[in-house]
Amino acid sequence: MTEAQAGGIEPTIIPRDQHAISRSQISERALTVLYRLKNAGYGAYLVGGGVRDLSLGREPKDFDVATDATPDEVKALFRNCRLIGRRFRLAHVHWGPEIIEVATFRALSPPPADDDGGDRVVEDGMILRDNIYGTIEEDALRRDFTINALYYNIADFSVVDYAGGMADLQAGRLRLIGDPAVRYREDPVRMLRAVRFAAKLGFTIDAGTAEPIPRMADLLDDIPPARLFDEVLKLFMAGQGVETFEALRQHGLFRYLFPASDTALDDDEHGQLITFIARALESTDRRVNEERPVTPAFLFAALLWPAILAQLPGGRLQPGVDRELFEQSVTEALERQLRQVAIPKRFAMPMREIWALQPRFDTRSEKKAKRLFSHPRFRAAYDFLLLRGEAGLVDRELADWWQQYTTSSADAPPPTPPRRRRRGGRRRRGNGAGGDAPPADVDGG
Incomplete structure (x- = not known):
């Protein structure tokens, strides 16, 4: 799909009284990020797993934000912000152990051949680096599964749906956006994520999403x-x-x-x-x-x-x-x-x-x-x-x-006692892959 085609998609806007998400369920730090971006004149959306889980009545592990502000513009708004990643440039806003990940909308298609200002590398269909920014429409269609492409708009508290994700949530269906074979070739780890999300949510993998997996599974050999x-x-x-x-x-x-x-x-x-x-x-x-x-x-x-x-x-x-x-x-x-x-x-x-x-x-x-x-x-x-x-x-x-x-036996060591999980935001840790793993903004947490 081209940029022009992406721009022609009319999203479904779900108003506040027709969805289950409330600001009281969102981390105060995430709300601070959303409102500061909004007040600075930028678009600000909760996106990905946070929107998905809140819509299902689940407690999210973390909250990710998408915006039209560039990483440098985000950094200028937050003194406690660090820019990370080579493959996907991201802004992390730190508050103690809680980190709010802020990603800039990414473009859908590569720049013209004569444009030397881009920062995208694709090899044999696999995206190796992508830091070309675009619109919210393009960003939605760049995401992996429809249920991870839902945007909660802090400006009017609506949910913006470009890919039919809300209907798939209600149907308990996991469906890739776009041609599954192309999407798996872009990032073969999406095949593992399909299995993980289906098991986590108790969803059924859509037949078209599941069909290419066995014949494309060997692409995982190319993953570090x-x-x-x-x-x-x-x-x-x-x-x-x-x-x-x-x-x-x-x-x-x-x-x-x-x-x-x-x-x-x-x-x-x-x-x-x-x-x-x-x-x-x-x-x-x-x-x-x-x-x-x-x-x-x-x-x-x-x-x-x-x-x-x-x-x-x-x-x-x-x-x-x-x-x-x-x-x-x-x-x-x-x-x-x-x-x-x-x-x-x-x-x-x-x-x-x-x-x-x-x-x-x-x-x-x-x-x-x-x-x-x-x-x-x-x-x-x-x-x-x-x-x-x-x-x-x-x-x-x-x-x-x-x-x-x-x-x-009195000599036996005691069993390991239960340990309570600490409440609050989850601290993100490095993935050990040199910053080459796609962030949650692309693949939904």
Whole structure:
């Protein structure tokens, strides 16, 4: 679609009395940003996930703003503003731990060939950098899903809808804006986001949006491993990990995140490995939904366990396994995985410790059990053992013995206490991908 075509679209304007969003639900800091932009003569809109979640009666994790002010103009209005990003230039307005992200409307189509003032780089259909600014109409059509292209206008408290997003919200439908094949080629991570949003919201992926995914999934091979690590965390640590895992397998995406594990799952005749991963994800989901602490180390240890077992005799961790063979299997599985999804050392080391302790559970000796209790990674390794027992990957009597001994022993460490989640704005953290991941203004949070 061209700029001229974009400018001809008439939006649906939903007045205040016909939508569910109230200013009382919006962060005071976000309102400050919106009003200061408005009073300075700029357009100011709440956009993306904030509008979507408020419309669904959910509590947003953060609030993003879209405007016709350039990043430099935004910075001039806020002393507490920092400009970030190379691929997508953004303004972050800081108030302690709360950050309001402000994005300038982006243009829909590239500039003429003789225009050397642009800042857009597209290679093989993938957008590598884009800092060309446009109108709200163009910005709406640049966004990924229709439900993320809703704009709350602080000037009159209406919701502006250019892509039929409100109807899709009401229908529980996730639909890409534009040609799905083109949009996935622009940014292959949108395929993962389709699965994530559908699981998070309980929505159905539109047939036209879902159809190209299996045949285009291999485009994920071109995504930097550090960026895929961030996406995996979003996929599996949001409280809907089980549904997300099933959808990733259904659409042929899991193999491009965990290739060796996916192969092992395909060869899993009795479904024990599938059960093991499902139990691990259920445990993570439960902790997330109870607002208890979770660690990516345990999750990644579970997701890679099938890849380790596949290299052992019989595809199982047998009692008395050769230590050198086991360590070699761990190293090879981890090295292969790092080429696909980068795992920081601060998580890789605990993963190795969880795995390394598994053979030590084979001995039912109170003396050795007491020594094992003192290991700082015992609790995670013990939970890992119980999951193996539930899935039939280890002798159930062994898991029961350790469960009984741990429950009755005074030497056992106490369980991790619940931790309340702090209220207020969520602090955005770097994605580890050198600033190359698309911001929430493009893809809806």
